[in-house]
Amino acid sequence: MRSGSVFGGAVAGGILAATVVGLGEAALIALERGLGLDGGLLFFTFAFYGLAGLAAGAGAGIALAVVAGRLQAATAFALTGAALLAGLTVVIARFRIFRDVFHETFQGAPVGPLAFQAGSLVAALVLFVVAFLILRALARQQPWTGSALVAAGVLALALAGSWALMTSAPAHAPRAARFAASGGLQPAGPSVILVMVDTLRADHLSCYGYQASRTPAIDGLAADGTRFARAYSQASWTRPSVATILTSLYPSSHQAVHKSDVLPDDVVTLPEALQAAGYRTVGFANNINVTPLFNFEQGYDHYEFLEPAFFFGATEAAAQLTLYSQLRVVRERYLSDAKYVQHYYQPADVVTGRGLDWIEAHGDWPFFMFLHYMEPHDPYFVHPYNGEGYARVANPNPDPSVADRYREAYDGEIRYLDGEIGRLIAGLKARGLYDRTLIVFTADHGEEFHEHGGWWHGLTLYEEQIAIPLLVKPPVTQPGGTGAVNEGLVSTLDIAPTVLAIAGVPIPEVMQGAPLGLTAAAAAPRDHAFAEQDLEGNVLQAYVRETWKVIEANPANPRGLPPRQLFNLARDRAEQHDLAAAEAARVGELVADLEAVQAHAQTLAVESAETVIDSATHERLRALGYVH
Numbered sequence: 137m138r139s140g141s142v143f144g145g146a147v148a149g150g151i152l153a154a155t156v157v158g159l160g161e162a163a164l165i166a167l168e169r170g171l172g173l174d175g176g177l178l179f180f181t182f183a184f185y186g187l188a189g190l191a192a193g194a195g196a197g198i199a200l201a202v203v204a205g206r207l208q209a210a211t212a213f214a215l216t217g218a219a220l221l222a223g224l225t226v227v228i229a230r231f232r233i234f235r236d237v238f239h240e241t242f243q244g245a246p247v248g249p250l251a252f253q254a255g256s257l258v259a260a261l262v263l264f265v266v267a268f269l270i271l272r273a274l275a276r277q278q279p280w281t282g283s284a285l286v287a288a289g290v291l292a293l294a295l296a297g298s299w300a301l302m303t304s305a306p307a308h309a310p311r312a313a314r315f316a317a318s319g320g321l322q323p324a325g326p327s328v329i330l331v332m333v334d335t336l337r338a339d340h341l342s343c344y345g346y347q348a349s350r351t352p353a354i355d356g357l358a359a360d361g362t363r364f365a366r367a368y369s370q371a372s373w374t375r376p377s378v379a380t381i382l383t384s385l386y387p388s389s390h391q392a393v394h395k396s397d398v399l400p401d402d403v404v405t406l407p408e409a410l411q412a413a414g415y416r417t418v419g420f421a422n423n424i425n426v427t428p429l430f431n432f433e434q435g436y437d438h439y440e441f442l443e444p445a446f447f448f449g450a451t452e453a454a455a456q457l458t459l460y461s462q463l464r465v466v467r468e469r470y471l472s473d474a475k476y477v478q479h480y481y482q483p484a485d486v487v488t489g490r491g492l493d494w495i496e497a498h499g500d501w502p503f504f505m506f507l508h509y510m511e512p513h514d515p516y517f518v519h520p521y522n523g524e525g526y527a528r529v530a531n532p533n534p535d536p537s538v539a540d541r542y543r544e545a546y547d548g549e550i551r552y553l554d555g556e557i558g559r560l561i562a563g564l565k566a567r568g569l570y571d572r573t574l575i576v577f578t579a580d581h582g583e584e585f586h587e588h589g590g591w592w593h594g595l596t597l598y599e600e601q602i603a604i605p606l607l608v609k610p611p612v613t614q615p616g617g618t619g620a621v622n623e624g625l626v627s628t629l630d631i632a633p634t635v636l637a638i639a640g641v642p643i644p645e646v647m648q649g650a651p652l653g654l655t656a657a658a659a660a661p662r663d664h665a666f667a668e669q670d671l672e673g674n675v676l677q678a679y680v681r682e683t684w685k686v687i688e689a690n691p692a693n694p695r696g697l698p699p700r701q702l703f704n705l706a707r708d709r710a711e712q713h714d715l716a717a718a719e720a721a722r723v724g725e726l727v728a729d730l731e732a733v734q735a736h737a738q739t740l741a742v743e744s745a746e747t748v749i750d751s752a753t754h755e756r757l758r759a760l761g762y763v764h
Contacts, residue, residue: 143197145209147284149217150193157224158185175301176451184459186291210275213282218268226260236396241673323414323502325639326611327573335513336579338605349547353558361609362620362654368665372601373594375425377580384632384647388737398431402742404644406632408435410504413641419506442482468530475525481510484556492563512549519552539585577607595695597678616654624660666733679730686726
């Protein structure tokens with residue numbers, strides 16, 4: 137009986153403490169994302185944290201029963217509950233503070249790593265003592281709280297109630313348009329399809345000279361429009377890059393830069409501008425980084441996240457829970473060899489199908505459509521699908537010997553994607569829309585296959601990460617050279633203004649890009665390209681002018697990048713020969729321009745304090761064309 141009471145008290149304490157911590161994190165997520173009462177988030181909070189608390193409590197109960205069998209049930213309840221509450225709270229708080237407050241680096245943080253560790257330990261001890269005293273007093277005054285049966289019953293009721301709320305919740309309603317409608321007048325411009333491919337390097341498409349694999353459908357799109365040979369992304373991971381594509385703002389301006397950042401309401405997006413002009417607007421997002429959870433639905437009549445089958449049956453909001461992330465890593469890294477696409481994203485045939493179905497139902501009116509394809513983002517799946525795939529979550533730092541195998545699988549994903557782009561084009565032609573539609577084909581960033589000692593994306597600004605494809609196929613009524621190749625330095629910053637110009641819609645003054653000319657001889661809007669990044673403690677900037685590229689990195693960055701590098705891209709496209717030491721004067725000039733452009737972007741930042749630039753920077757910006 138005494139051992140049973142100890143066991144029951146420990147189980148009850150574990151369930152209570154873990155659930156309380158989980159509900160606290162869920163409330164924080166709901167507050168950050170404006171979710172309100174989200175049944176899915178509640179259900180999986182109870183499931184993940186409540187059941188984890190039950191398991192931890194059972195383990196603690198067995199251990200306490202063995203080593204301290206005469207312990208009072210109230211003490212076992214308080215010990216287990218206090219230990220779990222303090223441990224989970226500090227672990228989650230540490231993770232969120234390091235990610236969301238310090239942005240995954242201690243540089244510039246108010247404390248260093250040792251102080252952070254010491255503070256965490258002190259906080260855990262204080263929380264443990266306070267929680268122990270409160271829980272023991274509670275159990276002594278209300279003995280039923282230390283009952284495993286009662287705790288499990290309450291958890292079961294919570295699971296049932298939140299399940300009912302989750303399954304009865306209405307579908308996500310599209311946000312109301314911020315701009316006035318066009319009064320019912322049909323826009324004079326063409327329909328627009330923005331095809332954004334996640335993680336696609338330009339140099340892995342045959343229209344960009346790749347020899348190892350062919351992409352005939354994408355090549356055909358290039359032949360019907362203009363290919364920009366030197367197009368750059370403004371960041372090397374999805375959220376800031378797509379935000380730039382949609383807003384024509386540098387990351388420092390739109391501020392959707394870090395993992396916890398949302399796209400501010402104050403930005404003006406491409407679909408908002410087109411919606412205000414009377415266009416129907418629809419988006420099919422395929423990556424959680426650009427979902428309504430992060431406020432990317434602005435300006436769409438219909439914006440749909442093509443949700444994967446989240447592990448353990450979780451919802452989009454529940455996938456933000458810390459415990460979900462840890463369970464996902466354990467599952468993928470240690471418990472499952474086979475990889476299936478539906479757990480990561482919706483494959484290209486689903487994206488194409490949804491796009492064509494929507495056009496079939498609504499394509500009788502000028503529309504803007506955002507199609508987000510995830511191939512060839514990792515996992516790199518073997519086609520046809522057989523369970524073989526290579527995922528970052530399962531193997532974050534592969535051995536260099538697998539680079540060729542990974543690259544081959546990556547190319548296979550691109551070939552599969554190309555087939556679906558071909559199906560999209562065929563569907564448009566069958567409906568008589570291809571010649572009348574503006575199609576922009578681009579990517580958010582590229583991918584690394586150990587060219588610079590690393591993998592995947594998001595941690596560098598080398599060419600393999602930010603040199604992306606950009607193809608613009610205009611309607612037949614738009615002047616421009618068919619199959620033209622423009623060699624100018626252009627950026628994804630220029631996509632939104634280009635679309636608006638061809639659509640005949642005024643370009644919002646806040647947009648920093650400019651319309652691109654669709655002939656081979658058309659001058660680029662500027663003589664440089666700029667990219668920036670602040671991710672996982674790596675704070676980077678890159679600046680390209682003519683054939684020269686300078687990259688700056690914060691000191692002691694986790695990736696181990698040199699503070700400053702210079703490359704001559706005409707002679708060293710692979711960026712293997714750093715010329716910074718030999719070309720100090722050139723570096724100084726390029727860095728001055730880089731810093732001026734970034735300062736200018738910061739002065740235009742939304743939702744931030746005003747940034748003041750000095751007169752010298754002002755003059756450089758005038759020379760670069762940003763100030764008139």
